Amino acid sequence: MNLKLYLESILLLSGEELKISELCKFFKKDHQEIVEILNEIKNERKNTGINVEINTENVYLTTNPASGEIIHKFFNQESKPKKLSGAALETLSIIAYRQPVTKSEIEGIRGVSAEGVIQNLEDKKLIRVCGKKESVGRPNLYEVTDRFFSYLKIDSIEELPNYDEVKRHIERENEDK
Template identity: 35%
Template sequence: MAFDEMIFGKIESLLFVAGDDGLAPDQIAAIMNVTKGDAETLLAQLQTNYEQRQDAGITVRKYGGRYRLVTKGEFAEDIAKMLENPSPKSMTQASMEVLAIIAYKQPVTRIEIDDLRGVKSEGPLQTLVAKGLIMEKGRLEGSGRPILYGTTELFLDRFGLESIDRLPPLTEEEEGEQEDTDLFMTKFQEAFNLQEDERGIID
């Protein structure tokens, strides 16, 4: 069966959005309206395309029956250099919001984070994982078994915390206002701003 070349771009987009969760061939088949066999063939071809391109820094890998976009092994040393000294100073507002949610609500899934923020959080999550500030803490039981995220020891070190229990507390009144997402996120940011002011971590 012949496929439009754009179909590879569509699959690439789906894998990018799926992030660490990845996608199974039957999921891609349902979205793309092709058979599972066709989806597996397309995924294999996409992987071959990446491997043959020397100018590509990413490729496709299969983990536990699900396909993910990952960085190529030959660039591991360069990536390690970038991660040698992760610092909250360079973090965007979006990354800070996601980090705050994970710090207070961990373990938490990407979908739960998205619901709280009202926008997709895949980019900030990838940034935080790359900086070593968050990590996978297992998977939630149930459909799709989504990844649960939590903070790392490096997070505690960078924010000057002895333990996660030393995070600035949220009052019961603030915790009860979670239905108002904007106000909830404001409280998160206020808590982190307090921590930053006390420790002088972020300019």
């Protein structure tokens, strides 16, 4: 049985998010084995037009964000990606540098509610829920997605500027004023 082939075919034909637990049940395989195979598919498809997105509970196919502009042009939509608001960029920065992070931790840093911004970033698939924090209420933990990296034209979190260096630079600029 070529499980990888079957999973990839099912993902293509489903056209929507699939629960990993349903795939486990159908193929009578444990969660870890299915996720490992899905990650193999994801890595193999990384530089193709179709990418695989996986979170703790679901998996789905998506277009490669690098193709976004041409896809928009082809379908006669707005050709430039929409700019993010300052609040969205600030929230994305917090998530990128502190991930995994909860909504209340983000709000503690920003000093304002992040509910709407987080929902907007999830809708744009720039962030995703990556688990639950082992604390009272078991709040969602958030992390950035591959689409976030494509938006910034980078390949990994390691390519972000060093947080401590940026902080020191800003502090020096503020001292000079």
